[in-house]
Amino acid sequence: MTVPPFIFALFDYDFAMIEIERKFLVRHTNWGQPESSRRIEQGYLFIAEGRSMRVRRTGEAYEMTLKVQGEGLMRHEINTDIDAAQGQKILDELCVEPPIQKTRHVIAFAGKTWEVDVFDGANDGLIMAEIELSSEDEQFDLPDWIGPEVTDDDRFFNSALSSHPFQDWGVSYDDLIASKEAA
Template structure:
C-alpha cells in the first residue's frame, strides 16, 4: 500500500511567486467520499488516476497511476463539478519539496502549500512565506473544494 504523509499550510506574501516552475492542473473527483477519494488529474501534458483512503492526522493510503491524456479528458467529463483548477509550483527548500497551489475558477484567491514527509513528526524548515497550518481542516482538501468552493466561504 502507498502511504501519503502530507501537511498543508496557508501562504504569506508573494515571495514564493518567483520560485519554481508553474504547471497548470485540472482535476476532478469520480468519488469525493472521505473514506475513498478517486481523483483524475491533468498536470501539464501528463495525466493520473489517484485513489486515496481516509486521513488519520496527516497520513492516508494513496495509489497513483499514469493514464493516457485522452482518457483523462473523458474521465474529467464524468467527474463531480466544478473541476478544481490551479497552478502548482514545486519549490525545493532544505531537502524537501513544497508544492504551492494557486487556485483559479470557483476557488480563485485560495493559496495553499503542501509538504510530503516520511513521518508525521519529521522535522522540516518552514520558509518565511509559510503561514498557518490547515492540515486537519477539511475545508482545504481539494475534494472538499468541489462541494464548497473557496469563493463561497
C-alpha cells in the same frame, strides 16, 4: 484502516504509496524562483468519508488517483496513468463540478520540497502550500511566506474544494488567514 487488496487489483498501478503531508495557507508570494511550475486540472469521480478518486490532467498527461485516509496524517495513495482521450472524457462528463484548477509551483527551502498551489476558477484567491514528510513527527523549517496550518481542516482538501469551492465561503483570503491565526 487499510485499503482492501481488491482495490489495488482495479488499477494497473504504477505504485501504491503512503503519503504524509501537512498543509498551510500562504502569506505572500515572495518565495523566489520556483524549481518548476505546472498547470493542473483535476476532477473527482467520487468523494466519500475518508476516500476519494480523482482524474488529474497535467499538460497532456492524465492520471487517476485513489486516496484513502489512514491513521493520523497518513493516507494511502494509488496512481495510474490513463489514456488522454479517456481522461478528458472523465473530466468533462463524469466528475463532480467544478473541477479544481491551479498552478503548482515547486519550491526548495531548507532541504525540503514545498508544493505551492495557486488556485483559480471556483477557488480563485486561495493559495496553499504542502510539504510531504517521511514521518508525522519529522521536523522542518517554515519559510517566512508560510501562514497558518490547515492540515486538520477538511475544508482545505482538494476533494472538499471541488464540492464547496473557496469562492462560496463568503470570506476574503486575508480574513481567512486572520481567522486561522486567531484560532
